[in-house]
Structures are given as C-alpha cells and as structure tokens.
Amino acid sequence: MTGDHISSSVSVEFDTIVKAFGPVQVLHGVSFALAPGRVYGLLGENGAGKSTLMKILAGYEQPSSGTLHINGAAQSFGSSRDAEAQGIVLIHQEFNLAEDLSVAQNIFLGHEKKRGLLLDDAAMDREAAAALAQVGLKIDPRTKVRRLIVAEKQLVEIAKAVARRARLLIMDEPTATLTPGETERLFKLIAQLRADGVTIVYISHKLDEVERVTDDVIVMRDGRFVTRSLTADVTRQQMANLMVGRELADLYPPRDAVVRDVAPAMKVHGFSVPGWAQDVGFEVRPGEILGFAGLVGAGRTELFEGLMGLRPASGQVEMLGRTVPNGKGWRNPRDAAKHGFSYLSEDRKGKGLHVHFGLRQNLTLMALERYATPWLQPAAERAALAEAVKDYGIRTGDLDARASSLSGGNQQKLALAKVLQPQPKVVVLDEPTRGVDVGAKRDIYFLIQRLAREGLAVIVVSSELMELIGLCHRVAVMRAGRLVTTLDAEHLTEEELIAHATGTAHEHTSA
Ligand SMILES: Nc1ncnc2c1ncn2[C@@H]1O[C@H](COP(=O)(O)OP(=O)(O)OP(=O)(O)O)[C@@H](O)[C@H]1O
Ligand SMILES: [Mg+2]
CATH class of the missing domain: 3.40.50.300 (P-loop containing nucleotide triphosphate hydrolases)
Known part of the structure; x- marks a missing residue:
C-alpha cells in the first residue's frame, strides 16, 4: 500500500x-x-x-x-x-x-x-x-x-x-x-x-x-x-x-481456608443467556475466590453480562439470601451495584472506563450515591480518588488527568478501583490483570486476597490458567455455554484445566 x-x-x-x-x-x-x-x-x-x-x-x-x-x-x-x-x-x-x-x-x-x-x-x-x-x-x-x-x-x-x-x-x-x-x-x-x-x-x-x-x-x-x-x-x-528494580517475591498470596458453614453470598441456578450460556448454576461464599476458566467463546463473559442486565437472560439468582426480583438477573449495572454485585469488564476501553472523562468521574460513576448529598461533593470525590491512587498504586502525574492519559496497566487498576467503589458483596473481575506488569499483578493478587479476607466473594474470570490455579479456591470450567465442572484449585494442574475446557477429560465435581 x-x-x-x-x-x-x-x-x-x-x-x-x-x-x-x-x-x-x-x-x-x-x-x-x-x-x-x-x-x-x-x-x-x-x-x-x-x-x-x-x-x-x-x-x-x-x-x-x-x-x-x-x-x-x-x-x-x-x-x-x-x-x-x-x-x-x-x-x-x-x-x-x-x-x-x-x-x-x-x-x-x-x-x-x-x-x-x-x-x-x-x-x-x-x-x-x-x-x-x-x-x-x-x-x-x-x-x-x-x-x-x-x-x-x-x-x-x-x-x-x-x-x-x-x-x-x-x-x-x-x-x-x-x-x-x-x-x-x-x-x-x-x-x-x-x-x-x-x-x-x-x-x-x-x-x-x-x-x-x-x-x-x-x-x-x-x-x-x-x-x-x-x-x-x-x-x-x-x-x-x-x-x-528489585527482587520480586512470590507472585501469589498463600491460600486462606474458606469458611464452609456460612451461607453463600450468591446462588445462581438454571441461568441462561440465549445463544451463550445454558442452565448454569454456581454458588460463591463470602471470603471465597472462585475462578471461571474456559476457552474464548465458552460464554463466561456473556454469562456475567446476562447477570448484570446487559443481555437478555433467564434463571434464578439469589443474593445474600434474597431472590433477585423477576429471576432475570439485574436490570442494569447500576441496579446490580446497588444490590451488592459489581463487574469489571474485560473490555476496559469499551465498557470499563470512559477514557475521555477524568479519573475522578470514572472512579465514582458506579457509586454516585455515596458522593451526592444530594449534590455531588467534589471534595469527597477527590479524597476518594487520592485514596484509590494510593491503595491501587495507580501511577499518574496528575489527579485531574483524563483516564486516557494513564498507561494501559494503570487504566486497568483504575477500572478495578471503580468496580470496588460501590462496596459490593460479590464482585466479578473479568481478566483483572490484562496488560498489568508483574509487580502490579502481584499487588492485584494480594489485593484480591485482602478483599476476600474482608468477606467479599470474588469471582475471577481469566484466560491465564496459572492465575486461576495460583489465586482461587475453586475453579469452574465452562465449555460451549455450559458449566461443565467445578474443581478444587489446591492440587489442580494446567493440563487438567485445559482437558476440561476442551472436553477431553472425565468430569466430576469437587464442591
Ligand atoms: N497524553 C498523555 N498525557 C499525560 N500523561 C501521559 C500521556 N500519555 C502517557 N502519559 C504518562 O506517561 C507515562 C508513561 O506512559 P506509557 O503509556 O508510555 O507507559 P507504558 O510503559 O506503555 O505502560 P503500560 O505497561 O501500562 O502500557 C505514564 O505515567 C502516563 O500516565
Ligand atoms: Mg503501554
């Protein structure tokens, strides 16, 4: 040309x-x-x-x-x-x-x-x-x-x-x-x-x-x-x-034991997203990190988009012991966030961040209720941003910058901070470390563990199998729209996970 x-x-x-x-x-x-x-x-x-x-x-x-x-x-x-x-x-x-x-x-x-x-x-x-x-x-x-x-x-x-x-x-x-x-x-x-x-x-x-x-x-x-x-x-x-510029220690935090005798934070039963997911059921407990593995197109992202009200869906969802009305997941992400469910999109630029908005506006978008009494409190917003920049290690020269001025990995950290702003009970992180450097990856893993320790139920969707194995308690495997098995992560190998994701393994459920 x-x-x-x-x-x-x-x-x-x-x-x-x-x-x-x-x-x-x-x-x-x-x-x-x-x-x-x-x-x-x-x-x-x-x-x-x-x-x-x-x-x-x-x-x-x-x-x-x-x-x-x-x-x-x-x-x-x-x-x-x-x-x-x-x-x-x-x-x-x-x-x-x-x-x-x-x-x-x-x-x-x-x-x-x-x-x-x-x-x-x-x-x-x-x-x-x-x-x-x-x-x-x-x-x-x-x-x-x-x-x-x-x-x-x-x-x-x-x-x-x-x-x-x-x-x-x-x-x-x-x-x-x-x-x-x-x-x-x-x-x-x-x-x-x-x-x-x-x-x-x-x-x-x-x-x-x-x-x-x-x-x-x-x-x-x-x-x-x-x-x-x-x-x-x-x-x-x-x-x-x-x-x-220094010796990096272990990438993954030690795995904590999950308290088994508390009620699940979220129960999903017979959930379908037409064309993408059929009859999916799972539970996740407070303090638990549940992985979702599968090939691209297995329907993981679409399943969670269905739960968020971003796609037509049907099924039963129970959140903190209460049935979500009309059994279709939530109406939209804001509605879901209000009920304690929050989702970090894998499509950071498309659905995750408004890159032309400021850092502050991005951070607080899902949790405006907290900053409006009833008018927006810029000072409170600004303080929240300063705190998030510190907590998540977001590197920016300028707190008034636009999200588009952050480097790729730092946009990812901002997106993560954003979905945690509404203080959810269950959070889904879809490819949380995409584009993130090794040091920051480690920070994010330890952050996820801290959140779980504080009682959050964390669902991690990832195409990096080692990340699921290293970080999660259990890993659910989806294949062609179905949840085919849930495996204990403790002694799981990459080969085993691949076998289930591609359909070449005998299936059994551990939990
Ligand atoms: N248009 C811009 N305005 C202001 N600051 C910017 C702009 N573009 C980049 N920066 C800043 O320059 C620094 C370097 O960013 P750059 O995108 O080159 O990093 P990177 O090495 O590619 O990181 P990553 O691995 O996250 O992609 C960052 O601190 C970023 O915030
Ligand atoms: Mg870059």
Missing part, C-alpha cells in the same frame, strides 16, 4: 529522547538503537514509558527534545503518516479502530484505494480479506468493527499493519486479548516477518512470550533506558527483577 520506495530494512537510534506532557516529564533522555531484522522485547513496568517512546517512533507523538535517527538520518515525524512512509507502523495497545466503519474500511483508513475518483471497494475488500487470512481471522471484511469481540479487534489491528507492508512493526501488547491458538499464529507471522527482514518491537508483560519470540530484550524503568541483553542470556525472573 505504501509503495516500493521503502528501503528494505529499517534501523533506529533514539538519542536522548525526552518527552513531557505539560508539567509531567515521562521520558528522561532515552538512548538506544535497534538493528534491522531483529525482534526486540521492550520491557518495563506500567507507566515506564514504553508506549510513549514507541508512539514517538511511529509519529503519533513528538519528542520534547532529543533526536530520532532512521537509517542514520535524523527524522522528525509530524504524524503517523510520515512514519508509515518510512515503513514504521505501530499496532496500538488501546485499539485505534473506527467502530462504525467496516473492517476493510478500517484497514485502509487514510490509504483508501481509488479507481479514478471513486473508492475501489472491491479491491479493498479483496486485499483486506488477504490480510485477515494472514492473521487467521475468518470474518467478512465488510463487517462493522462495532460487532467484533475484543480478540477480533486485536487481529484487525494486526491485519491493518500487515496490509501497510511495515518494515518496522511495533506490537504493543498484541496478545493481551488473544487465545493460545491465535497467539501461536501470531508467533508464526512474527517469524515470517523477521525472515523477511522486518524489525519488530514486541511489548508484553507476558514474559514467557518475550522469552519465546524475541532476540533481544530492552528494559525501561521510570522513563529511562536501564539495560539490554540477548534474550537467551536472561531468565524470566531476571527480566522481572530488572523491570521492577
């Missing part, structure tokens, strides 16, 4: 790159170089400046000072189009798709193909289909992006970059929303691109992936370059320690 004048390889040198947003300086003179045809893992804690540096490389942001050299020549990109003209393409961490346009229109946005004066839709659909095939996404290119699930949106982002024939491709947390199968396919694509001489920068908090796909790792901390190494020369534990 971008023509054949692009040189076949791209080398990069960052020379003392500084970036400030208003008074907040986030990059403090970063210098390092990238050689062509290698795969670089870029590591660092949430807020370390990885995305910001890569946005500078891809023309989305301009440095406050310092110089970017591409193939030996100083460059200042005024826009992403300038960078694309040099073959540099960024796949965004927070998707950058136009929801109301089709997949093909998104792939060609700003690079539309024309025949004479008219758009050549047929050619664009055809090329879009080819790019989708390369990333293994089987959808009609004319589908509106709004209709896609997050994993599909991620694959469209990757297809968009592939269609632009990048020579330097930056992938910012590309697998956060992908299934293991989709991830494998992406790794094959990376290997193929690398063999073609494409330079790749791979940002991920999944250190096992970094270990597998990268040649070199580069570590940033607090807006500074810290070190680089051949990937083969460092262990995962060393990578983690370099990121946080």
Whole structure:
C-alpha cells in the first residue's frame, strides 16, 4: 500500500529522547538503537514509558527534545503518516479502530484505494480479506468493527499493519486479548516477518512470550533506558527483577481456608443467556475466590453480562439470601451495584472506563450515591480518588488527568478501583490483570486476597490458567455455554484445566 520506495530494512537510534506532557516529564533522555531484522522485547513496568517512546517512533507523538535517527538520518515525524512512509507502523495497545466503519474500511483508513475518483471497494475488500487470512481471522471484511469481540479487534489491528507492508512493526501488547491458538499464529507471522527482514518491537508483560519470540530484550524503568541483553542470556525472573528494580517475591498470596458453614453470598441456578450460556448454576461464599476458566467463546463473559442486565437472560439468582426480583438477573449495572454485585469488564476501553472523562468521574460513576448529598461533593470525590491512587498504586502525574492519559496497566487498576467503589458483596473481575506488569499483578493478587479476607466473594474470570490455579479456591470450567465442572484449585494442574475446557477429560465435581 505504501509503495516500493521503502528501503528494505529499517534501523533506529533514539538519542536522548525526552518527552513531557505539560508539567509531567515521562521520558528522561532515552538512548538506544535497534538493528534491522531483529525482534526486540521492550520491557518495563506500567507507566515506564514504553508506549510513549514507541508512539514517538511511529509519529503519533513528538519528542520534547532529543533526536530520532532512521537509517542514520535524523527524522522528525509530524504524524503517523510520515512514519508509515518510512515503513514504521505501530499496532496500538488501546485499539485505534473506527467502530462504525467496516473492517476493510478500517484497514485502509487514510490509504483508501481509488479507481479514478471513486473508492475501489472491491479491491479493498479483496486485499483486506488477504490480510485477515494472514492473521487467521475468518470474518467478512465488510463487517462493522462495532460487532467484533475484543480478540477480533486485536487481529484487525494486526491485519491493518500487515496490509501497510511495515518494515518496522511495533506490537504493543498484541496478545493481551488473544487465545493460545491465535497467539501461536501470531508467533508464526512474527517469524515470517523477521525472515523477511522486518524489525519488530514486541511489548508484553507476558514474559514467557518475550522469552519465546524475541532476540533481544530492552528494559525501561521510570522513563529511562536501564539495560539490554540477548534474550537467551536472561531468565524470566531476571527480566522481572530488572523491570521492577528489585527482587520480586512470590507472585501469589498463600491460600486462606474458606469458611464452609456460612451461607453463600450468591446462588445462581438454571441461568441462561440465549445463544451463550445454558442452565448454569454456581454458588460463591463470602471470603471465597472462585475462578471461571474456559476457552474464548465458552460464554463466561456473556454469562456475567446476562447477570448484570446487559443481555437478555433467564434463571434464578439469589443474593445474600434474597431472590433477585423477576429471576432475570439485574436490570442494569447500576441496579446490580446497588444490590451488592459489581463487574469489571474485560473490555476496559469499551465498557470499563470512559477514557475521555477524568479519573475522578470514572472512579465514582458506579457509586454516585455515596458522593451526592444530594449534590455531588467534589471534595469527597477527590479524597476518594487520592485514596484509590494510593491503595491501587495507580501511577499518574496528575489527579485531574483524563483516564486516557494513564498507561494501559494503570487504566486497568483504575477500572478495578471503580468496580470496588460501590462496596459490593460479590464482585466479578473479568481478566483483572490484562496488560498489568508483574509487580502490579502481584499487588492485584494480594489485593484480591485482602478483599476476600474482608468477606467479599470474588469471582475471577481469566484466560491465564496459572492465575486461576495460583489465586482461587475453586475453579469452574465452562465449555460451549455450559458449566461443565467445578474443581478444587489446591492440587489442580494446567493440563487438567485445559482437558476440561476442551472436553477431553472425565468430569466430576469437587464442591
Ligand atoms: N497524553 C498523555 N498525557 C499525560 N500523561 C501521559 C500521556 N500519555 C502517557 N502519559 C504518562 O506517561 C507515562 C508513561 O506512559 P506509557 O503509556 O508510555 O507507559 P507504558 O510503559 O506503555 O505502560 P503500560 O505497561 O501500562 O502500557 C505514564 O505515567 C502516563 O500516565
Ligand atoms: Mg503501554
């Protein structure tokens, strides 16, 4: 799409790159170089400046000072189009798709193909289909992006970059929303691109992936370059320690015993969400951490969206010993929150946060009753925000900032703080550590344990099996819309969980 004048390889040198947003300086003179045809893992804690540096490389942001050299020549990109003209393409961490346009229109946005004066839709659909095939996404290119699930949106982002024939491709947390199968396919694509001489920068908090796909790792901390190494020369534990700048202790908290002779906080019976979940039943007790495992499409998210009143549903729900009226779950998230049930969406940007609102407005949205007497009390809201920033370790230079200015992992922490604001009795956390760095992950696990100790019933939906095994008391497994078994997490293995999720195990129920 971008023509054949692009040189076949791209080398990069960052020379003392500084970036400030208003008074907040986030990059403090970063210098390092990238050689062509290698795969670089870029590591660092949430807020370390990885995305910001890569946005500078891809023309989305301009440095406050310092110089970017591409193939030996100083460059200042005024826009992403300038960078694309040099073959540099960024796949965004927070998707950058136009929801109301089709997949093909998104792939060609700003690079539309024309025949004479008219758009050549047929050619664009055809090329879009080819790019989708390369990333293994089987959808009609004319589908509106709004209709896609997050994993599909991620694959469209990757297809968009592939269609632009990048020579330097930056992938910012590309697998956060992908299934293991989709991830494998992406790794094959990376290997193929690398063999073609494409330079790749791979940002991920999944250190096992970094270990597998990268040649070199580069570590940033607090807006500074810290070190680089051949990937083969460092262990995962060393990578983690370099990121946080200290020795990290055990990732998971010790498992507490659950009090068995108290009434369940929530009982769900015969619950169905048409098209997604059939006849699901489970209970969760105060103090218990209950995991939900399953493949993408098993219906976990849709089940909880049904309970929240976000989808049509039927069945019986009992909350704190009382039947939820009309047996259909709650009417909407606000109604659910009022009755002690709260849900952290896996779709942080779509359903979790209003990224263009302030941190404060986001935090208190679900619990406005607490801050309105009857008028909103900005001072109380502000105090709540200051407390949440401290409790959840949200890194922000500015309490009056918009949610969109937070780094990806810090948005996740804000979303978590938001769903806990209404002080629920049962909370569902759907992919609570997506995009979160190892240190912060550990903080979130210990936080979940603290909440459980305080009597909250916590449901964790996760595609990271080790997270479910390490953190939960019991793990419910869903497959094709049914809850097939509930297993004791204590002696559970990953293999066993996979066998149940894919339907290759004998099923029994432990609890
Ligand atoms: N537009 C902006 N306005 C103000 N501050 C910003 C803006 N963009 C980023 N920041 C700040 O810059 C710092 C670095 O953010 P960045 O997104 O680069 O981190 P990151 O290393 O990509 O983290 P993560 O692993 O969470 O994605 C953060 O403290 C963030 O709040
Ligand atoms: Mg980032």
